[in-house]
Amino acid sequence: MxxxxxxxxxxxxxxxxxxxxxxxxxxxxxxxxxxxxxxxxxxxxxxxxxxxxxxxxxxxxxxxxxxxxxxxxxxxxxxxxxxTSNGKKQLINLNELTTEYLQIANKDILSKNKNVSVKLAVTFDPAIEQVKVVPQPAY
CATH class of the missing domain: 1.20.20 (F1FO ATP Synthase)
Incomplete structure (x- = not known):
């Protein structure tokens, strides 16, 4: 439970x-x-x-x-x-995907460790091209 x-x-x-x-x-x-x-x-x-x-x-x-x-x-x-996705590759923005996974990981760390302070500082290349991947749920 x-x-x-x-x-x-x-x-x-x-x-x-x-x-x-x-x-x-x-x-x-x-x-x-x-x-x-x-x-x-x-x-x-x-x-x-x-x-x-x-x-x-x-x-x-x-x-x-x-x-x-x-x-x-x-x-x-x-x-x-x-x-999951039906196995087909789709165009994905890596910056958005990475941001989503970082946010989920950060929330997971904070939910399990109340005394920990984490600050994410990332810099992405705004010109990065989309890539074809088989998407998976990010949770």
Whole structure:
């Protein structure tokens, strides 16, 4: 039962992270929309364009983190059915994959060692090309 509790806690935590991003960026975007209406009414074109740019960026983040949550759930379903990806190679962004695995490892360390402080400091090559791999769930 303890193992099941740990597993459930880890899964809930993994899903909660992208959902927090989705909720936070949605809330901020709603506030920006109110601000945008005010700027449009006041005919402040430059400010309106900047707010619209911020909204585009927020919506992109919402989409990214929503897709992360979707990927986590799909991976869990595949694992529960005893399958993984169907064995086919897919293009994967290594920076994102590495970040996901580092975050999971960090959370695992922190959950097991309450007195440990870990700070991840990574630098990735933003120009790295995607590679074809057979994806596996990251949990």
């Amino acid at each position: 303890a193992s099941l509790g740990e597993l459930t806690s880890g899964i809930a935590h993994e899903i909660q992270n992208p959902l927090n991003f989705v909720n936070n960026f949605s809330k901020i975007s709603l506030e920006l929309l109110d601000e945008l209406k005010e700027e449009i009414t006041a005919d402040h074109k430059t400010d309106s364009v900047q707010i619209a740019d911020d909204l585009v960026q927020n919506l992109s983040r919402i989409s990214h983190h929503g897709q992360r949550a979707d990927s986590i759930v799909k991976g869990m379903l595949q694992l529960s059915h005893g399958t």
